[in-house]
Structure formats: structure tokens, C-alpha cells
Amino acid sequence: MNTARGTCTIALALFTLFLTVILVGIPTIILAVPVLGNSSGRLEFTPPGSVNRSCSGAPQGPRLAKMQLLFEPTTIPSHCHAQLESDLLLRPLAADDDARGHLELLSVLTVAPNLADGKYRETFDLLRACPTTYFTIVIVQKSTDKVVACGTIFVERKFVRSAGLVGHIEDIAVSKTMQGRKLGLKIINTLEEIGRGQGCYKIILDCSKDNIPFYEKCGFKHKEFQMVRYMADPGPSRSPTSSRL
Numbered sequence: 281m282n283t284a285r286g287t288c289t290i291a292l293a294l295f296t297l298f299l300t301v302i303l304v305g306i307p308t309i310i311l312a313v314p315v316l317g318n319s320s321g322r323l324e325f326t327p328p329g330s331v332n333r334s335c336s337g338a339p340q341g342p343r344l345a346k347m348q349l350l351f352e353p354t355t356i357p358s359h360c361h362a363q364l365e366s367d368l369l370l371r372p373l374a375a376d377d378d379a380r381g382h383l384e385l386l387s388v389l390t391v392a393p394n395l396a397d398g399k400y401r402e403t404f405d406l407l408r409a410c411p412t413t414y415f416t417i418v419i420v421q422k423s424t425d426k427v428v429a430c431g432t433i434f435v436e437r438k439f440v441r442s443a444g445l446v447g448h449i450e451d452i453a454v455s456k457t458m459q460g461r462k463l464g465l466k467i468i469n470t471l472e473e474i475g476r477g478q479g480c481y482k483i484i485l486d487c488s489k490d491n492i493p494f495y496e497k498c499g500f501k502h503k504e505f506q507m508v509r510y511m512a513d514p515g516p517s518r519s520p521t522s523s524r525l
């Protein structure tokens with residue numbers, strides 16, 4: 281009788297253990313697998329054309345992570361991504377943005393012919409090799425994967441002003457079809473924020489008389505004059521790789 285009761289108790293205990301494993305163990309394993317996957321640094325799949333956004337609105341995700349960018353994307357403050365239409369993406373220049381029409385876009389500003397094979401990439405690499413100096417940003421239209429606006433701030437290191445930094449804004453362009461939609465303003469505001477973040481004590485730029493009202497709307501004021509002398513016979517452009525120094 282006692283033996284039968286003991287067998288019964290053991291069977292009940294085994295059954296309870298079995299149920300516990302089924303009810304608790306399996307869901308735990310199911311929930312744990314994706315977490316373990318992430319902790320190993322694996323990136324989640326993002327469909328082409330889409331971009332993950334953090335709570336702050338800054339674009340994230342594998343697509344951006346896989347691109348070779350001119351500088352660390354978090355240099356662009358997260359609030360700069362706000363109020364941008366959902367079809368538009370603000371980010372640092374990428375090594376292959378020539379394929380997205382970067383040079384065509386610049387031709388609204390000045391002469392910007394296509395570059396010989398490898399020259400775009402070579403120039404990109406030279407700029408990238410000077411950290412905390414060149415910050416070129418672009419706005420890409422996601423539906424067309426075209427660069428529709430761009431601008432640069434480069435940071436000059438000076439001996440004056442206690443080794444102060446001056447930001448120079450250059451090459452601001454918005455594609456003709458996108459002008460008048462505040463993209464120029466957005467580019468300037470973002471470059472200003474980058475300059476502030478780098479520690480620039482002032483930001484300067486040159487512009488045509490026609491564009492003075494635009495820059496005034498961006499908060500700039502007129503000061504001094506620009507002088508220029510174009511070289512009649514410039515030598516071949518030199519780069520660190522061609523220099524003998």
C-alpha cells in the first residue's frame with residue numbers, strides 16, 4: 281500500500297516537472313533567442329529603401345551602418361532630423377553618393393562635371409582622412425534614392441583666438457525641383473549645429489548678392505567683402521599621395 285502511494289507521489293512529481301518544462305521552458309527559449317541574437321551584435325534586417333529611426337528621430341539601421349560615411353552620423357544632432365518629410369533622409373555624405381547624383385546636384389551651383397574613374401572616391405577618402413575637419417551632409421529622397429540637397433562645413437584650426445576654430449560653409453545646393461521647401465534652411469541649420477558641436481567660435485561663408493536674403497533668413501549678417509584671384513595656369517592638383525614632402 282505504502283509502495284503504491286510512493287509510486288503515485290513520484291509519478292505526480294514527474295508529471296508536474298514535465299508540465300513546468302513545457303509551460304515555462306519553451307516560451308523562455310523562444311523569447312531568449314532574439315535577445316541573444318542582438319547581444320552578439322547582429323543587425324536586424326531592414327527592407328531596402330526603409331530606414332530605422334530611433335525615438336529621437338535619428339536614422340539608424342543596417343542600411344546606413346553598411347554605408348561608408350564621411351563622418352560619424354551621430355555628429356548630426358538628433359533634433360536636426362525632426363520636421364523632415366518622411367521621404368527625405370538627412371545624413372553624412374557617402375562614398376558612393378556620386379551614383380545618387382551628388383555632382384549633378386552641385387551643378388546648380390557651379391561647374392561640377394563628372395569625374396574620371398575613381399576620382400570621386402579618391403577625393404572622398406582624402407576628406408575622410410582628415411577627421412573633425414570636413415563635414416558634408418546630404419538630404420536624400422528615399423523614393424528616388426537621389427541626393428536633393430547638400431552642404432559642407434569645414435573646420436579651420438587657427439593660432440589666433442587661443443587656437444580657435446572657424447567653420448566655413450561651402451557648396452550649398454538644393455535641386456531645382458526641391459527649392460523653396462526649406463531644405464536649404466535645414467542644411468544651413470544642421471551645418472551650424474555641427475560647427476557649434478565642434479567648438480567653432482564663428483561660422484562664415486561667401487555668397488552672391490542674390491543669395492544674401494536667403495542667408496539673412498538663416499540668421500547670418502553681412503560683414504566685410506570677398507576678394508578672389510583666379511589662377512590662369514594652375515599646376516596639377518596635388519594630394520598627400522602625390523606630395524613628396
Ligand SMILES: CC(C)(COP(=O)(O)OP(=O)(O)OC[C@H]1O[C@@H](n2cnc3c(N)ncnc32)[C@H](O)[C@@H]1OP(=O)(O)O)[C@@H](O)C(=O)NCCC(=O)NCCS
Nearest residue numbers: 388389452453454459460461462463464465487493494497
Ligand atoms: C539658395 C538655395 C540654397 C536656397 O535653398 P531653398 O531650399 O530653395 O531655400 P529655403 O526654402 O530653405 O528658403 C528659406 C527662406 O529663404 C528664402 N529664400 C531662399 N532663396 C532666396 C533668394 N534667393 N532670395 C530671397 N529669399 C530667398 C525663402 O523664401 C525662405 O523664406 P521664408 O522662410 O520667409 O519662407 C537654393 O535656392 C539653391 O540651391 N540655389 C542654387 C545654388 C546656390 O545659389 N547656392 C548657394 C550658394 S552661396
